[in-house]
Amino acid sequence: AKLDGQGALQGFQQHFHDELVRQHRLAERLEHAIANCELSLHYQPQVSAVSGRIENLEALLRWEPADGEAVSPAEFIPLAERSGLIERLGDWVMEEACGQQAAWRAAGVEALRIDINLSGRQVRAPETLERLEACVARHGLEPQDIGIELTENVLIEANEAVLTRLRRLYHRGVRIAIDDFGTGYSSLSYLKLFPVTALKIDRSFVRDGPQQSEDRAIMEAAVFIGHRLGLEVVAEGVETGEQLALVREMRCDLVQGYYFHRPLPVAEVQRLLFGQLEH
Numbered sequence: 001a002k003l004d005g006q007g008a009l010q011g012f013q014q015h016f017h018d019e020l021v022r023q024h025r026l027a028e029r030l031e032h033a034i035a036n037c038e039l040s041l042h043y044q045p046q047v048s049a050v051s052g053r054i055e056n057l058e059a060l061l062r063w064e065p066a067d068g069e070a071v072s073p074a075e076f077i078p079l080a081e082r083s084g085l086i087e088r089l090g091d092w093v094m095e096e097a098c099g100q101q102a103a104w105r106a107a108g109v110e111a112l113r114i115d116i117n118l119s120g121r122q123v124r125a126p127e128t129l130e131r132l133e134a135c136v137a138r139h140g141l142e143p144q145d146i147g148i149e150l151t152e153n154v155l156i157e158a159n160e161a162v163l164t165r166l167r168r169l170y171h172r173g174v175r176i177a178i179d180d181f182g183t184g185y186s187s188l189s190y191l192k193l194f195p196v197t198a199l200k201i202d203r204s205f206v207r208d209g210p211q212q213s214e215d216r217a218i219m220e221a222a223v224f225i226g227h228r229l230g231l232e233v234v235a236e237g238v239e240t241g242e243q244l245a246l247v248r249e250m251r252c253d254l255v256q257g258y259y260f261h262r263p264l265p266v267a268e269v270q271r272l273l274f275g276q277l278e279h
């Protein structure tokens with residue numbers, strides 16, 4: 001039995017070691033991703049629950065290493081946060097999203113917002129939000145052309161300095177959405193403190209809503225509170241007709257999910273946008 005225990009421990013240590021080596025290699029490759037043009041943005045449409053028109057796009061980062069398979073952002077974003085690379089990646093995302101927005105504006109696509117995701121470390125870094133404002137201006141855009149998505153936990157952990165910077169952005173007209181709403185370890189009191197414009201109901205509630213009355217109750221409460229606070233409410237992760245019917249019945253304003261569109265490369269989303277222009 002003792003030997004078995006030791007074997008299991010060694011197996012565990014080996015696994016742990018292999019995982020560290022793998023992450024270390026991944027971090028090294030990620031460092032060169034920008035220079036090697038391995039990054040791209042995909043855009044996932046958010047459509048009006050009423051008209052079905054595309055009103056916003058969420059920019060989602062993609063990494064396809066030249067010498068390997070695509071790595072999920074759920075894996076490389078946390079890695080970039082730990083290694084400090086996130087700030088450079090974030091700058092790349094901002095630049096790319098603003099450049100794309102400016103190009104679409106020039107081509108006649110109006111009133112479309114692009115949201116980018118910001119992680120905790122990005123929001124805490126003193127210059128991220130200033131750089132975003134500068135980037136928007138440099139591309140000749142208005143503040144309301146670009147939005148940011150922050151998770152509840154990022155907001156809860158924010159200090160006074162972060163709050164001040166977010167308020168400044170808000171007053172300039174930058175849209176601020178709370179991502180994965182309902183999943184953070186939070187009381188609702190932060191809603192009072194933070195200048196936000198939208199709530200995104202986490203996809204776990206949307207997924208289970210048709211079967212589980214608890215999820216429906218939470219969604220209903222989220223829509224109610226969002227609307228009472230004057231916020232736009234987005235349902236995330238809508239995959240089925242049943243889920244769509246539910247979020248419509250609950251009066252969500254915008255719907256995002258595979259039911260309508262997956263995150264799409266530029267050429268494909270552009271086809272949708274130009275198609276919409278003709279109607």
Ligand code: C2E
Nearest residue numbers: 060061073074077093117118119237238239257258259263
């Ligand atoms: P998120 O911000 O919550 O983004 C939504 C995730 O749900 C995306 O995964 C999207 O592809 C996926 N999704 C959208 N609709 C559906 C659906 O109907 N069903 C299901 N099952 N999934 C759906 P993705 O693209 O893999 O991104 C994962 C996470 O990585 C994001 O979660 C976000 O936290 C982070 N991320 C992505 N791009 C960036 C970025 O540029 N900067 C930062 N800081 N984080 C990013």
Ligand code: CA
Nearest residue numbers: 058117149179
């Ligand atoms: Ca998001």
Ligand code: CA
Nearest residue numbers: 179180200236
């Ligand atoms: Ca989300």
Ligand code: CA
Nearest residue numbers: 151179180202
């Ligand atoms: Ca998420």
